[in-house]
Amino acid sequence: MGVGDYIWMGILAVFQGPEAFSLFGIAVSITIVMVLAGFLLGIMVGATPGLAGPMAMAIALPILISAFGFSPDALLPVMGFLIGVMKGATVGGAVPAILFNTPGTPDAYMTTLDGHPMTRAGQAKKALKLAHVSSASGDTFSDIVLILCAPFLAVLVERYLDLPEKAALLILSLGFIASVIGNSVGKGLISMGLGLLAVYIGTGEDFYPRLSLGTQTLAQGFPVATAVLGVLILGEVFKSLEDLWYDARANKPVTEPAQSGDQRLHWADIRRIAPYIARSAVIGTAIGALPGIGSTLAATLGYASGARRHAKRRPDAVQFGKGAPEGIAATEAANSSVSGANLIPVLSLGIPGNAAAVFLILATESIGGFNPGPGVFRFTTESVNPELVAAFGLFTTMMLANAFNWTIGGVFMRVAGVMVRAPKHILLPIVLMLTLTAIYVQEARMSAIWFAIGFGILGYLMRRVGMSPLPFVIAFILGGKLEDTARQAFAATGSDPWFLFTSPVAALFMALAVGFVALSLRRHRKGPQ
Amino acid sequence: MKRILKAAVAAVGFASLATSALAEWTPPGPIKLMIAFAAGGGADTQARLVAEDLEAKFGWKFIPEQVTGKGGMNMAMAMKDMPADGTVIGMGASETLGYNMRVANAGVAPSDFTAIATTASFQMGVVSATAKGWKTWDDLKAAAEAGETIRFGVMSPKLADLAYLLGKAQGIDLNIVQVRGGKDVLNGVMAGDMDVGFMAGIQAKGVASGDLVELASGLSKPLKHAPDAPTLADLGVDFNADGYFTFFGPGGMPAEARDAIAAAIAEVVTTDGMKSNGMVTKAFGAPDVVTGATLQTLVEAEYEAAGKLLEAASE
Numbered sequence: 001m002g003v004g005d006y007i008w009m010g011i012l013a014v015f016q017g018p019e020a021f022s023l024f025g026i027a028v029s030i031t032i033v034m035v036l037a038g039f040l041l042g043i044m045v046g047a048t049p050g051l052a053g054p055m056a057m058a059i060a061l062p063i064l065i066s067a068f069g070f071s072p073d074a075l076l077p078v079m080g081f082l083i084g085v086m087k088g089a090t091v092g093g094a095v096p097a098i099l100f101n102t103p104g105t106p107d108a109y110m111t112t113l114d115g116h117p118m119t120r121a122g123q124a125k126k127a128l129k130l131a132h133v134s135s136a137s138g139d140t141f142s143d144i145v146l147i148l149c150a151p152f153l154a155v156l157v158e159r160y161l162d163l164p165e166k167a168a169l170l171i172l173s174l175g176f177i178a179s180v181i182g183n184s185v186g187k188g189l190i191s192m193g194l195g196l197l198a199v200y201i202g203t204g205e206d207f208y209p210r211l212s213l214g215t216q217t218l219a220q221g222f223p224v225a226t227a228v229l230g231v232l233i234l235g236e237v238f239k240s241l242e243d244l245w246y247d248a249r250a251n252k253p254v255t256e257p258a259q260s261g262d263q264r265l266h267w268a269d270i271r272r273i274a275p276y277i278a279r280s281a282v283i284g285t286a287i288g289a290l291p292g293i294g295s296t297l298a299a300t301l302g303y304a305s306g307a308r309r310h311a312k313r314r315p316d317a318v319q320f321g322k323g324a325p326e327g328i329a330a331t332e333a334a335n336s337s338v339s340g341a342n343l344i345p346v347l348s349l350g351i352p353g354n355a356a357a358v359f360l361i362l363a364t365e366s367i368g369g370f371n372p373g374p375g376v377f378r379f380t381t382e383s384v385n386p387e388l389v390a391a392f393g394l395f396t397t398m399m400l401a402n403a404f405n406w407t408i409g410g411v412f413m414r415v416a417g418v419m420v421r422a423p424k425h426i427l428l429p430i431v432l433m434l435t436l437t438a439i440y441v442q443e444a445r446m447s448a449i450w451f452a453i454g455f456g457i458l459g460y461l462m463r464r465v466g467m468s469p470l471p472f473v474i475a476f477i478l479g480g481k482l483e484d485t486a487r488q489a490f491a492a493t494g495s496d497p498w499f500l501f502t503s504p505v506a507a508l509f510m511a512l513a514v515g516f517v518a519l520s521l522r523r524h525r526k527g528p529q
Numbered sequence: 530m531k532r533i534l535k536a537a538v539a540a541v542g543f544a545s546l547a548t549s550a551l552a553e554w555t556p557p558g559p560i561k562l563m564i565a566f567a568a569g570g571g572a573d574t575q576a577r578l579v580a581e582d583l584e585a586k587f588g589w590k591f592i593p594e595q596v597t598g599k600g601g602m603n604m605a606m607a608m609k610d611m612p613a614d615g616t617v618i619g620m621g622a623s624e625t626l627g628y629n630m631r632v633a634n635a636g637v638a639p640s641d642f643t644a645i646a647t648t649a650s651f652q653m654g655v656v657s658a659t660a661k662g663w664k665t666w667d668d669l670k671a672a673a674e675a676g677e678t679i680r681f682g683v684m685s686p687k688l689a690d691l692a693y694l695l696g697k698a699q700g701i702d703l704n705i706v707q708v709r710g711g712k713d714v715l716n717g718v719m720a721g722d723m724d725v726g727f728m729a730g731i732q733a734k735g736v737a738s739g740d741l742v743e744l745a746s747g748l749s750k751p752l753k754h755a756p757d758a759p760t761l762a763d764l765g766v767d768f769n770a771d772g773y774f775t776f777f778g779p780g781g782m783p784a785e786a787r788d789a790i791a792a793a794i795a796e797v798v799t800t801d802g803m804k805s806n807g808m809v810t811k812a813f814g815a816p817d818v819v820t821g822a823t824l825q826t827l828v829e830a831e832y833e834a835a836g837k838l839l840e841a842a843s844e
Contacts, residue, residue: 484709
């Protein structure tokens, strides 16, 4: 079994999987159909202000599991669908930003700055085409980096990191995520601390259930679906419902300016925006590879760097913020190139960096047979490592989604413009009901619903005080792993209490963890002045 | 003649009653299958394949759920108060109801649960990676005596005690690392995070391909793939890791439901061509099915005997 064999088996796993239907005598595998369906749903969801990719992923997951079952065969169709949603939502977010000055997803805010002025100038179709090309380029570039980097990073980790270093690396990741997400280190740390507190209730290796207050309900701990869906989805729904209450703008009629002129995308246009796409793709990929920073910051940085370059090189052209095509390109390439690179820490270390990655990890946990982490990329020569085949299968679904994006994504983007009219006051209750149903399907006991609503209220309060719920969720997902690794490292070093500091690499990771938090604190203290 | 006829009629009637009970009991709804093993490991795969086979063969519907941790005790405690009508069952190890329940001291005993059926007995080996260079237990012992730190991976508190006693009997120091499941021991040994570890059957593929080597048997008898490796008794330990993968449910399950589920599980794991049969045969040599009351007696006996190992390990 060489590397080439594994890649080929991964590709075959996608294209020769269970057959959905046959077209002119050629069998079309269910995985391909699911990737396409996910991608189209993703565009629609992304184009709907108030809905986001992770919401669709969260609701789709239990439905997919009950449709496809829990066998390893289900992995590629289910993950393919979720990856399709993730990619579609990235593209779709630009649609209402350009057409109606309302970002469909938070990371598309910067797109409104140049996209909407182009629409007002009668160039909406062209702006959409620009956004599509930039987004698809950024996304594809990011995926290529993922495919090239993740296996090497995993092999490096497996070869050079021992248990104490792995424990220190988890602490470093958590510290880093807490200090970069949101705009306050303190709030990030509190969010993360709450996540760890919640996950440590009832769990652990001791036979006595900890922190359970003596009740059997808490002794089993909180089911992961209740915490994640509660804080991420219900919290968002509660907050949006409140916004709706105050927000009169939702009732304002949507107007569409008349469109005129040449709407085609010429080769010269692409040449003009190519350098902006390239810079932003690199920025977005680099940011995506670090867990926790996310696509909104990538978009902001891509836009800022593009604006600087544009003002210097072409001072006489249309400037950023006034309807510059380069502005759309810089933003969309940056926010789209986050999604692929974000899977680098997921696949090579098992560390999720954003909400979409959290749901991909949840999917692998429910299906089984594939545990994201360094063990995936073990290139065995004698026997077949099925996880590695699955990993290359996942890469294939990503490239497949990119192919759909390049070919039919643009058309569907233009159609998705109608989604801005989807009334929020009807959508949000539907999301609420579907989320609670999804939780009940997985847990099938009433206490799970109460837990979820409790976490939803927590998520709402966090949003009210400007605290990002993402560190909470990531800490909840990684908490168990952190405890296990730390316990094992402690035992493996012969019960050395300083196991996190005795090896140079582990000590370096710990120093970096403290350093990131300290640096971010200083930056924020200086910031407001 | 009349009496014989009567008896025959009664016998036929009884038999048909019994078979109809077996054939007619169907779960009143989807069955929640709790799995005490980490997702993606060998035991988890086994549980899911059994469920898949039962779905295919009997049309029952399963909802699998991972309830890992504390040697199956998390699952046992979660299951304890759930409906005992056959809609909730779990798969753990026989030691969950035996040693682990005894150690947990959580106010429950095997009699609070209904043992249903076993699928296979452990092929518990002390396994290291071939790349490590050890060919026999003596090589490991020599390395430890030469001052090398030996990390020994285990996946349950009982095995941790056995590893401790093994080190003590052999006069060597072992750093015992407890992980969530056999898959994690396998990964740890392959990645070099651990030098050696207990594996209950997941090693079969690696041993066959030459990546892994079985240094000793954790059982009372030699291993199927390494008949020459010493047993724990040969190495001076009076206890062993004999055990089964075991399905059980909440206490007080009606005998009719218990026997129907047990018969169904026994049928799929012993029928050639079923997925679970293939998997069990490959990893553990052959299925090993003990059901119902016999199994209940067996786990209750292990629970009673657990005290001795506990005492020996706490010295």
